[in-house]
Amino acid sequence: xxxxxxxxxxxxxxxxxxxxxxxxxxxxxxxxxxxxxxxxxxxxxxxxxxxxxxxxxxxxxxxxxxxxxxxxxxxxxxxxxxxxxxxxxxxxxxxxxxxxxxxxxxxxxxxxxxxx
Numbered sequence: 658x659x660x661x662x663x664x665x666x667x668x669x670x671x672x673x674x675x676x677x678x679x680x681x682x683x684x685x686x687x688x689x690x691x692x693x694x695x696x697x698x699x700x701x702x703x704x705x706x707x708x709x710x711x712x713x714x715x716x717x718x719x720x721x722x723x724x725x726x727x728x729x730x731x732x733x734x735x736x737x738x739x740x741x742x743x744x745x746x747x748x749x750x751x752x753x754x755x756x757x758x759x760x761x762x763x764x765x766x767x768x769x770x771x772x773x
Contacts, residue, residue: 660773661766663687663730664739665695667708667716672724674742674750679725682754686727686739690770699724717741729766 666683668675680696687694697708712718715736716726727740740757743749757763 659732661690661729665728667697668725669699673747675725683727
C-alpha cells in the first residue's frame, strides 16, 4: 500500500492565510498522518526554488501563484496537491480548511494511512 511520507507547505511568513492559520492546519495534517512537515518559505531563495518547482509540477501554478499550497508526498515519489489558500479573505481560507478536515476524502486518507 502506498503511504504518505511527508506533508509540504509552501508559504510566506507575511501572508495572513499562511501564518499562523495554514501552518497550524498543515501541522495538524502531518500529525494526523504521522509524518513530518516540510515548510518551504518563498522568501528564502533556496526554499523558493524548491517551492516553485513543486507548485509548477503539482500545484495551482501561475506566475504569481497563490499561497499557501499544501502537498502530500507518497512512497515512490508521487506528489498530490491537497490545498490552496483563497485570495477572497482569511475567513474563506479558514472555512475551506474546515471543509477539508470534515471531508470524506480526508477521512479516507487517514483510514488508508493508518491501515498501511
